[in-house]
Amino acid sequence: MADAGPNGNGAGNGNRNGTGDGKGGRRVELSGVPETLLWNLYMRAAEARRARTVLDDPKAVELVDRVDYPFEETFGTPSPLLAQGHALRVRTFDTAVRAFLDEHPEGTVVTLAEGLETQYWRVDNGRARWLCVELPETAEVRRALLPDDERRRTLARSALDLSWRDEVVPARGVLITAQGLLMYLRPTEVKDLIAGCAERFRGGALVFDAVPRWFSARTVRGEMRTAGGYQAPPMPWGMDAGELPKVRTAHPAITDVREVPPPRGRGLYYGALAPLMRWLPAVRNLRPTMTAIARFS
Numbered sequence: 001m002a003d004a005g006p007n008g009n010g011a012g013n014g015n016r017n018g019t020g021d022g023k024g025g026r027r028v029e030l031s032g033v034p035e036t037l038l039w040n041l042y043m044r045a046a047e048a049r050r051a052r053t054v055l056d057d058p059k060a061v062e063l064v065d066r067v068d069y070p071f072e073e074t075f076g077t078p079s080p081l082l083a084q085g086h087a088l089r090v091r092t093f094d095t096a097v098r099a100f101l102d103e104h105p106e107g108t109v110v111t112l113a114e115g116l117e118t119q120y121w122r123v124d125n126g127r128a129r130w131l132c133v134e135l136p137e138t139a140e141v142r143r144a145l146l147p148d149d150e151r152r153r154t155l156a157r158s159a160l161d162l163s164w165r166d167e168v169v170p171a172r173g174v175l176i177t178a179q180g181l182l183m184y185l186r187p188t189e190v191k192d193l194i195a196g197c198a199e200r201f202r203g204g205a206l207v208f209d210a211v212p213r214w215f216s217a218r219t220v221r222g223e224m225r226t227a228g229g230y231q232a233p234p235m236p237w238g239m240d241a242g243e244l245p246k247v248r249t250a251h252p253a254i255t256d257v258r259e260v261p262p263p264r265g266r267g268l269y270y271g272a273l274a275p276l277m278r279w280l281p282a283v284r285n286l287r288p289t290m291t292a293i294a295r296f297s
Contacts (some may be wrong), residue, residue, distance in 0.1 A: 058121075096260055108175075182210060208292060212288070
């Protein structure tokens with residue numbers, strides 16, 4: 001599978017779910033798009049275990065060791081290239097959240113369908129509020145493995161049910177993240193979600209990632225598989241890097257949309273070639289993922 005891999009963290013509907021004290025740890029059973037949250041966790045932990053890691057994420061390592069789930073049987077042995085690419089994407093989101101917290105130390109970070117993402121433990125400043133919006137089946141898993149606390153809570157609701165906005169107090173600033181979510185939605189749903197955020201959270205921002213159209217098309221055709229045979233769910237929404245300005249058409253309150261470049265990584269590809277691809281017109285739309293931020297007036 002290409003660098004992006006399964007991106008979702010629980011955006012769609014699975015047909016089985018559960019948590020329990022299974023053999024070897026907490027049992028987790030998910031399928032469909034929600035199951036990709038386990039792929040994301042597996043990749044982060046694999047990179048975090050490296051001696052010269054690009055992502056310090058001990059919480060992800062802890063979770064993989066605690067969860068009773070056939071990670072290697074399902075997803076195969078982690079590819080170092082794939083795991084590093086995923087980790088660099090995660091760090092791109094971390095950078096955007098840290099910048100927000102620097103400006104709004106008591107603001108609210110709303111994470112849409114983040115699954116078992118452990119960003120809170122990497123970037124939290126001890127003062128901000130965090131709201132995790134999850135489908136009921138993934139909310140159950142998250143609460144079991146990452147229990148809510150005084151400043152961080154999980155809301156069992158679809159990101160497409162915009163009533164979650166009523167749970168957010170925007171007075172001290174709001175940043176919304178949609179990491180590995182939008183590609184699993186239909187294009188009209190993506191537009192409605194972005195517009196709903198822009199309408200309600202004036203002065204806020206949304207950080208999201210996207211896969212290019214070629215990548216989206218391959219997943220829809222069922223052609224994206226890991227080395228272990230795991231098939232990524234279809235990703236109906238794709239957007240090429242050159243189309244990024246179109247996001248502003250979702251709502252008049254969107255005043256700025258720009259790409260957030262990932263940090264350089266190890267090796268020839270992530271250390272030299274991947275950063276160069278952002279600037280070469282002939283290949284800029286071939287990158288498996290792109291992270292962007294949309295700001296609202």
